[in-house]
Amino acid sequence: MKVRCLNSSSIKTRNLIKKTFAELINEKKQLNKITVTQLIKRANLNRSTFYTHYDNIYEVAHDYELQTIDLLCNGNLKLHSKQDIMDYFDNIIQCLKENEETYKLLLSANDSLLFLEKLKKIAGYKIYDALKDDYNDKYLKLNISFFLNGVLMEVLKYFRNESVYSLDDLLINMKKWFEKIFN
Secondary structure, eight states, X not given: OXXXXXXXXXXXXXXXXXXXXXXXXXXXXXXXXXXXXXHHHHHTOOHHHHHHXXXXXXXXXXXXXXXXXXXXXXXXXXXXXXXXXXXXXXXXHHHHHHTHHHHHHHTTSTTHHHHHHHHHHHHHHHHHHHHTTTOOOTTHHHHHHHHHHHHHHHHHHHHTTOOXXXXXXXXXXXXXXXXXXXX
């Protein structure tokens, strides 16, 4: 990130850049097909304004990923129990609902699988830390991975309009699956 001190004008500019980036990723479906020129024309920005905030398109994508992961993973929030995990699921679905249009744009791209892999890794560590003392099961990490792969693929299908289920349906079933696997 280039701009160190984010005043309200800088925040608005960065948000415009990220919003425009999300629109372009939805259209182009691949990060490497988006150019700075396309982005600044669409956002009606000067090239120098873009470069004041970012070095390239990949930095915009990385900034978006970090922001999204922080939102979805609640930063450094530690989970200590199964109830904490259930509350964590509620918070994730609420965040997805509040930012639904943005996630539909971002997750429509083919590059979104790398992002989901990062998200799975972070969520997996959180869940593992919460369960490791209560489960003396050599397959705990495998079960967590299996669970998260299923959940994230269903979320991806939802945001790509390939699912008949709502986010509320996914939340209800996510909790049921979790209870079945980790009881």
